[in-house]
Amino acid sequence: MLQIxxxxxxxxxxxxxxxxxxxxxxxxxxxxxGPNGSGKSTLSYVIAGREGxxxxxxxxxxxxxxxxxxxxxxxxxxxxxxxxQYPVEIPGVAMTMFLKTAINSIRKQRGEGEIDALDFLKLLxxxxxxxxxxxxxxxxxxxxxxxxxxxxxxxxxxxxMLEPRMAVLDETDSGLDIDALKVVADGVNRLRNxxxxxxxxxxxxxxxxxxxxxxxHVMAAGKIVxxxxxxxxxxxxKTGYAGYAA
Amino acid sequence: xxxxxxxxxxxxxxYQPDTAEGILRAxxxxxxxxxxxxxxxxxxxxxxxxxxxxxxxxxxxxxxxKFTNLLPLVKGYGDKVGQIKVSHDKVDGVIIAPLMEMLDQxxxxxxxxxxxxxxxxxxxxxxxxLGNIYLRDGIVIDVPAxxxxxxxxxxxxxxxxxxxxxxxxxxxxxxxxxxxxxEDHWSKGTFWKNRLTHIVLEPGAKLTHIRMQDDSDKxxxxxxxxxxxxxxxxxxxxxxxxxxxxxxxxxRVTLDDTGAQCHLNGANLLRGEQLGDTTILxxxxxxxxxxxxxxxxxxxxxxxxxxxxxxxxxxxAQKTDGYQLSRALILSEGAEMDTKPELxxxxxxxxxxxxxxxxxxxxxxxxxxxxRGIDAKSAKALLIQAFIAEVFENIKDEGLKTSLERKVExxxxx
Numbered sequence: 001m002l003q004i005x006x007x008x009x010x011x012x013x014x015x016x017x018x019x020x021x022x023x024x025x026x027x028x029x030x031x032x033x034g035p036n037g038s039g040k041s042t043l044s045y046v047i048a049g050r051e052g053x054x055x056x057x058x059x060x061x062x063x064x065x066x067x068x069x070x071x072x073x074x075x076x077x078x079x080x081x082x083x084x085q086y087p088v089e090i091p092g093v094a095m096t097m098f099l100k101t102a103i104n105s106i107r108k109q110r111g112e113g114e115i116d117a118l119d120f121l122k123l124l125x126x127x128x129x130x131x132x133x134x135x136x137x138x139x140x141x142x143x144x145x146x147x148x149x150x151x152x153x154x155x156x157x158x159x160x161m162l163e164p165r166m167a168v169l170d171e172t173d174s175g176l177d178i179d180a181l182k183v184v185a186d187g188v189n190r191l192r193n194x195x196x197x198x199x200x201x202x203x204x205x206x207x208x209x210x211x212x213x214x215x216x217h218v219m220a221a222g223k224i225v226x227x228x229x230x231x232x233x234x235x236x237x238k239t240g241y242a243g244y245a246a
Numbered sequence: 247x248x249x250x251x252x253x254x255x256x257x258x259x260x261y262q263p264d265t266a267e268g269i270l271r272a273x274x275x276x277x278x279x280x281x282x283x284x285x286x287x288x289x290x291x292x293x294x295x296x297x298x299x300x301x302x303x304x305x306x307x308x309x310x311x312k313f314t315n316l317l318p319l320v321k322g323y324g325d326k327v328g329q330i331k332v333s334h335d336k337v338d339g340v341i342i343a344p345l346m347e348m349l350d351q352x353x354x355x356x357x358x359x360x361x362x363x364x365x366x367x368x369x370x371x372x373x374x375x376l377g378n379i380y381l382r383d384g385i386v387i388d389v390p391a392x393x394x395x396x397x398x399x400x401x402x403x404x405x406x407x408x409x410x411x412x413x414x415x416x417x418x419x420x421x422x423x424x425x426x427x428x429e430d431h432w433s434k435g436t437f438w439k440n441r442l443t444h445i446v447l448e449p450g451a452k453l454t455h456i457r458m459q460d461d462s463d464k465x466x467x468x469x470x471x472x473x474x475x476x477x478x479x480x481x482x483x484x485x486x487x488x489x490x491x492x493x494x495x496x497x498r499v500t501l502d503d504t505g506a507q508c509h510l511n512g513a514n515l516l517r518g519e520q521l522g523d524t525t526i527l528x529x530x531x532x533x534x535x536x537x538x539x540x541x542x543x544x545x546x547x548x549x550x551x552x553x554x555x556x557x558x559x560x561x562x563a564q565k566t567d568g569y570q571l572s573r574a575l576i577l578s579e580g581a582e583m584d585t586k587p588e589l590x591x592x593x594x595x596x597x598x599x600x601x602x603x604x605x606x607x608x609x610x611x612x613x614x615x616x617x618r619g620i621d622a623k624s625a626k627a628l629l630i631q632a633f634i635a636e637v638f639e640n641i642k643d644e645g646l647k648t649s650l651e652r653k654v655e656x657x658x659x660x
Contacts, residue, residue, distance in 0.1 A: 048617050051609070076619035088614035092632025098615075101628065106619035141632075158618060 001026045001197040002047075002166050007058035009046045016042040018222035019058070024166070024215075027194040031208055032201045033233060034219035035241035040201045041085060043219075044170040047199075048082040049075050062166060076102075077109035081164030083155040085171040090142040095154075098142045099124065099161050106162065127160040131187050149180035156187035167191070168199045173207035185210030205237040220244035260309070265302035265317060269324040269376065269410060270295075276327050276380060284349055287381065290359060294378035301372050310370035313552040313584040314523045319466050319492050320410075323438050328409030330383045330439070334401045339393045340425065345384030345414050354386055357416050357444040362472060362498065373468050373496075377412045377442040384414030387427070391420040391448070398426040398456075398643060405465070407435030415443040419479075422450035426643065429457040431467070431489065438466040445471065447479035449503070454482045456646065458653065460489035463520060467493040475535075477503035482640055485512040486650055487522050488657050494523040501528070501535035501563075511637035512541040515657045516549035523552035524572075530563035530593075537567070542634050543574040545581035553602065556588040563593045570600035575607065575633055577626075627658040 002024045009017040016039045024030045034040050046053050047060060049072040060067050067075050090098070104114045128138065131153045143151050152172055159167055169188070173181055188198065188211050200211055208216070208230065216233045218226040218241075225244060226232065277291070303320060304311040334342065348354045358381070362371035389395060405411045419425050433439075439461070447453055461467050467490040475481050485495050499508045514522040528537040543551035553572040574583040585602035607629055615625035634654050641647045 048613075050613050050617075071622065072613060072616035073619050073621045073625075076617060082617050084614065084617075088610045090611045090614065090629070090632070092635050093628050098618075098628075101624065102615070102618035102620055105621060105624065109619065109621075162618065 001028075001063060002199065003059075003061040003064075004047075005059045005061070007043075007046070007060065008056045009042060009053050010056060011042065011053050015056070016222055017046065020219075020223050022217065022224060024197045024199060026197060027192075028214040029192065029198040029200060029211060030215045030217060031213040031233065032199065032217045032219050032224075033203065033205075033236055035244060036203065038219045038244075039222040040219055041170055044082055044085075044168050044201055047168055048072055048080065073105065074109065076162070076164075077106045079165035081159050081162055081167045083152075083159060083167065083169040083172050085174060087143050087146075087151040087155055089144045091144050093142050095138045095140060095142055096124070099158065102158070102162060124161065127157055130160070130190065131157050132183060133157060148175040149177065152176055152180065152184050153187070156184055160187065160191060163191075165195065166197050166199070168201065170201045171203065172200070173202055173204065181207065182210060205233045208233045218244060260305075260307040261300065262302045262305055262307070263300055265305070265321065266299050268321050269303065270299070270379070271324040272327045272410070273379065276382075280382060284355075286355060286359065287349065290378050291381065294375035298372065298375045298379060301375070304370055304372045308370055310525065310554065313550075313554075314492070314494055314521060316466070316468070316492065316494070320438050323410040326409055327380050328406055328411045328437070330411045330413040331404045332385055332401050332413070333404070334399060337395060337397055337399050339389070339395055340399060341386070341388040341390070342399075343386050345386055345416065346382065348386040348416070351386075353418060353446065354416050357446060358414070360444075360472065362470065370496075371470075373440055373470055374442060377414070377440055377470070380412045381414065383412070384416065387415065387417045387425075389419045389423040389425045389451075392422045393420075394424045395426070398428045398646065400428045400430065402430045403433070403439075403441075405433040405435075405437045405439050405461075407437060410438045410440070412440040412442070415441070417444065417453070418446045419448065419451035419453050421448045423448075424452045426454040426646075427456065428646065429455075431457070431459045431461050433465065434462050436462070436464040438468070440468045441470070443469070443471040445473040445481065447473070447475045447481055449477040450479060451476065452480040452482070454641070456484045456641070456650075457486065458650070459485070459487045459493060460653075461493075463489065463491055463518060465490045469493070469495045471495075471497045473497070473499040473508065475499060475501050475506040475508055478505035479507070481508040483508070483510050484637060484641060484650070485510075485524070486653065487512070487514045488516070488653065490522075491519065492521045492523075494525065496525040498527045499529065499537065501530050501532060501537060503532045504534050506532065507536045509538045509640055510540070511538075511640065513634045513637045513654075514541070514543040514551055515634070515654065516544070516551060517546040517660075519548055521550040521552070524555070525552070526555040528557050528568065530557065530559040530566045530568060532562060533564045533566070535563060535566055537569065539570040539572075540637055541572045542637050543572070543583060544577065544630055544634065545574065545583060546577040548578075548580035550581070551583040553584070554586040554588075555600070556590065557598055557600065559589075559591040559593050559596050559598065561592040564595045566593060566596040566598065568596065568598040572602040573633070574602075574604040575630065576604060577607070627655070630658060631655065
């Protein structure tokens with residue numbers, strides 16, 4: 001599904017990713033753990049195509065297709081989704097309108113017609129209910145006046161609505177209490193299937209108690225330095241990142 | 247011991263009287279054509295003519311015009327004065343009549359005779375005098391007491407190619423009456439339109455005043471509006487401007503009595519070489535009055551936006567609530583925004599705030615939307631629509647609101 005080969009990327013001339021390689025097959029959940037400053041968020045932004053990062057080497061392939069030259073919206077249409085660590089507030093743009101525009105933009109890029117208004121509302125109601133999000137929240141502007149937990153639930157709602165093939169979750173657990181964490185994790189788990197893959201980026205093991213990964217990678221100083229099974233997360237929780245340089 | 251040398255420079259006049267000649271070429275023929283006018287109007291014309299000859303066309307040497315250079319665009323006019331056509335439907339309960347037939351009404355005479363504030367205020371009044379000199383065209387709109395007019399009164403103003411035009415709108419909404427006026431401007435061609443609008447709101451009255459100005463990008467549109475708001479009356483305005491090479495919307499609102507309110511909302515969407523100037527003076531003369539100014543400007547290409555807004559709180563106007571905000575969005579390097587927000591307060595128990603911001607579209611929301619599949623152009627359009635939408639919030643009529651939102655969309659698609 002997602003293959004990253006020897007990826008080098010820098011920002012303002014400073015190299016952050018220093019030859020990162022990763023291969024996530026269909027239907028698998030991979031976790032990346034690592035200390036602060038190891039380049040985890042940079043990796044998520046580079047995958048999503050954020051401006052300001054210079055990729056100096058390597059490749060990112062989605063279903064075998066090189067996505068490096070694609071705009072962020074084209075990557076989304078190709079099936080990529082990034083759940084933001086800090087979801088962005090967009091004053092004046094209502095949630096419902098935003099979601100509908102996003103869905104239709106993706107459909108348009110795929111050469112499909114617009115979603116039926118009723119189908120859209122039905123789908124939205126269902127996903128809202130699963131994540132405990134009220135109709136009132138859907139009338140509000142995107143993330144404006146949302147609590148930290150509501151913002152993270154909103155990321156999962158968007159993911160559920162857009163149905164990506166490859167989702168990257170950047171520190172989705174940060175700022176969540178245990179109840180909110182469960183709601184978010186349940187939301188992600190409902191989306192797991194044999195075709196859809198996830199890359200879960202986190203600092204702590206806590207999230208991985210609820211979203212069980214197939215593979216755990218340790219990232220340090222811009223590279224994957226160790227790969228193992230779920231037991232690796234538990235081990236890190238005990239030993240910390242002391243053995244890994246940032 | 248030293249002796250101070252005092253050099254006295256001659257006081258330099260900001261006026262350029264020689265620029266008056268061009269636009270006055272049509273004057274003799276114009277007045278010869280008007281018969282049967284009351285003596286007070288003859289006198290008004292003469293005194294304004296004298297004043298205009300002393301001043302000429304305003305130039306950037308005048309403080310209130312320092313950002314807006316009108317002269318180069320209007321100096322070719324003056325050989326003839328065109329006739330403005332204002333068309334409208336009949337609205338039951340509203341008296342609508344040509345200005346020249348209403349000159350015997352005392353309130354019309356009083357409105358026309360009121361002088362506009364002099365130079366030290368933002369709303370420099372030379373264009374007012376110019377309007378007096380060529381006073382002829384115009385309409386009077388009067389709503390009797392307690393009438394609530396539900397249907398918006400739509401007025402289409404047409405100007406023809408190649409001329410200078412000036413006209414009046416004299417509007418009165420009597421006690422506890424309500425009216426919505428929608429002005430539409432979309433004339434083609436090259437012209438200079440100078441409109442003067444007088445508005446009198448009696449106690450408890452409410453006027454919603456929407457102007458959609460999309461005149462040709464070769465035209466000049468100068469608008470001066472003088473509003474008096476009585477006890478507990480409300481003036482609610484939305485000026486939506488996408489047209490003209492140069493437009494200047496100058497508004498003076500006087501809150502004359504307790505509980506009076508004004509909400510001045512404006513959206514200017516400009517591109518190419520367009521200039522759009524919003525110049526406002528709100529005078530708080532009585533206690534417990536409220537004023538809001540909320541102006542949004544979007545500039546693309548080499549467009550130039552100007553906002554000059556002043557809240558003047560007179561000594562008796564305790565418990566004033568005055569708010570003023572100009573926000574501008576610059577979409578290209580060549581665009582320029584000039585702002586001059588001012589407060590002048592002589593009362594000690596007031597709540598006033600003002601601010602002006604100029605910036606570019608935030609990159610964070612753009613990337614966020616793109617990451618959800620929305621292409622960059624649509625994402626920008628959504629952000630700009632959201633930026634503008636706030637100035638339409640007060641509009642109760644959903645149909646009107648939608649048509650304004652559509653105009654924003656249409657502008658973005660161009």
